[in-house]
Amino acid sequence: MVTTLESVDVVTVGVGWTGGIIAAECAKEGLKVVGLERGRERGTEDFTMVHDEYRYAVRYELMQDLSKETITFRNNRKQRALPMRQLGSFLLGEGLGGAGTHWNGQTWRFLPYDFEIKTMTDKKYGANKLSADYTIQDWGITYDELEPYFDRFEKTAGISGEDKNPFWGKRANGYPTPPMKKTPILQRFEKATTDLGLTPFMLPSANLSEAYENPDGQKINACQYCGFCERFGCEYGAKTSPEITVVPAAKETGNFEVKFNANVVEVMKEGDKVTGVRYYDTVTFEEFIQPANVVVLTSYVMNNAKLLMVSDIGQQYDPTTGQGTLGKNYAYQILPGATGFFEEQMNTFMGAGALGMSVDDFNGDAFDHGDLNFIHGASLSMTQTGSRPILSNPTPPDTPSWGADFKRASIENYTRTLGVGGQGASMPHKENFLALDSTYKDIYGVPLLQLTYNFTDQDRALHSYITEKTSNIVKEMGAKTVAARGSISDYDIVPYQTTHNTGGTIMGADPDTSVVNNFLQHWDAENLFVVGAGNFAHNGGYNPTGTVGALAYRCAEGVIRYSREGGSLA
């Protein structure tokens, strides 16, 4: 028995950053919004026991329960895809706020270059810089068009930063709050990079440097540098997250309701419009249909793609023919870097998730790629996020991994190790894509999403180039031993890397090469919107959420306009 509920103006699938932003903007305009969230309600009051590395960082208290649903993975089409049985490479969110609850808060805008990467690469390096296997394309929107939405997200989130980076796009306004404290560890990086002729600046942060009230009237507190940020919720309400900003803003209108324990399994479609979504109550397993005038998929990269696939909306990408767009251009990131072992003890256990300094001299097209066999680059950062003892056991090369020598070296170096890391951009490749798995299912009987992914030559070349740059910085910082990260071979889903998955539901100017238009409106169903990092046509050299937030504001504008005027907004 399926129960059909009363229709609403807008339904969102998931209530993280994207769901929260859509809800707040639409509800403020008087639209009735329902957010369906498979996880539970939670908020600042639930984080009083949060300084617990074991529960939160090691056993993934706040993340997706894989016993209900996961993805399958293989490196290439010849392999059998197998389930990701435990979390590792990326940590998917679940519950109010999504991954925006346990993120670090490093909040970037992608570069102007990113949005027009194909045009700019062809213009500067000719059409054959990368082989045709790399499916790079422009995003159908420019940085300048997106600038007001970036500004909007940063104001909502109260981002702390300084406009000192010569390589990023022009900002209409400064950051809403000043940068975080420049600690001795960061000063070391600042001095070393300056001496090397690079241009360091404070990393833009959603761990706020001071108490702030955002334009919606929501208050965010000042970061206390507690050292338990990434993978944890903030007990002080100082790390901007959806549940302390956009979700309460939406609720205050009286037009927004969240239904928890609601796992959406299908987008309902009739002709060229969608009519609502079908979901299971995860407690009782009852089935419901929530009809809506507009459906917005805000359930992260993976589930957004999966829902379109199981609902048969759009054309699945086929790597053999190159036809189809759904699932195309999945990209991840590469993490070149170097670790330095120092003589003196430092306060490495103190910190905050987005406390850091960066240089962009090797990001985007800031340096000439004419003689290099790759494009794009990486932001290089020294972050002081707060090292915790279970997961942080740095040892110099050639130390055994257990026993007496290990114990001594790991204890000695815990407070004597600093690392400089690059967040390397990743270019889409025709063999990297998302599809539906034909074997494995979730507990609702719906096929799992299947990921086919491997690092490419472009990634490997970029990785080794950037690794050398990070080693130079660490050396310049005075390390007695520098350990550069080894070169990369195959992508491995086991160790944590980043939760910066992109693509699969890419945006663009042309329905033949993208899933949604630049209002994130589906080309095949005008009352369906899909928003998230899945819209990225490639992955850049930064964390994604600043750009995701901007796209969500753009999408909200689209939903509101569509609700008034109807039709395609492209």
Added chain:
Amino acid sequence: MAEKDKNFSRRDFLKTSGIATGALIGGGIIGGLIGANTNTKDTGTDAPGTSGGTKESSSSSVRGLTFFKSMAEFEVLSQATERIFPEDDLGPGAIGLSVPYFIDGQLAGSYGENSKEYMQGPFFEGEPTQGYQSRLKRNEMFQQGIQLMQQEAQSRFDTKFVDLNGEQMDEILTAFQDNEIKMRGVESQFFFRLLRQATLEGAYADPIYGGNTNMDGWRMKGFPGHQLAYINDIESEDFVEMDPKSIGMEH
């Protein structure tokens, strides 16, 4: 280098940090809830509910096995973890930190039962890049692994694992690490990685989980555990030493 005075209350601290009072609801109730116990430095011994204490910690010093049923198996586990993280002049090893009790407790719970893992079939052996593909639960792996350690001790040295000297134990552990031991349903190197990781977890997790006795794991490493915040120390040029705190302690 001097130890800083951490004797301000959370309430004072929040006041001085200009945090809106609303956050007190979120940030300020731990002390109120757990109160009663351990406020001063000399009670760095035991968090409430932890085992392995030395002082008058009443019922919390009662300790027993909740997963293993045989002391002999538990002793094998204990010795194996001690080889991974041995006692030395820096401080206690795995046994001194109650790591074996920590692991026993974890194996009895959701960790051992894989309750947050995708455990539906079919099961196939995969590439290493595809990760965990066993149908075994973690607690089944530990049981089997420990039995095999015993067997290896018998076949290689004709004695019990616990009666081996350190080098002999290391030889067996290395054989597991190098994937030379045939296990059913899982590769021995995977089990070894699990054992190593669980040992570190027990040494460094908050003592509320039964390991890291007296927070000595943290003390050795210079990690102060659960502190309210470092806003007043984050700019310090000197290394800051603090007596560690558990989330189970009032603050």
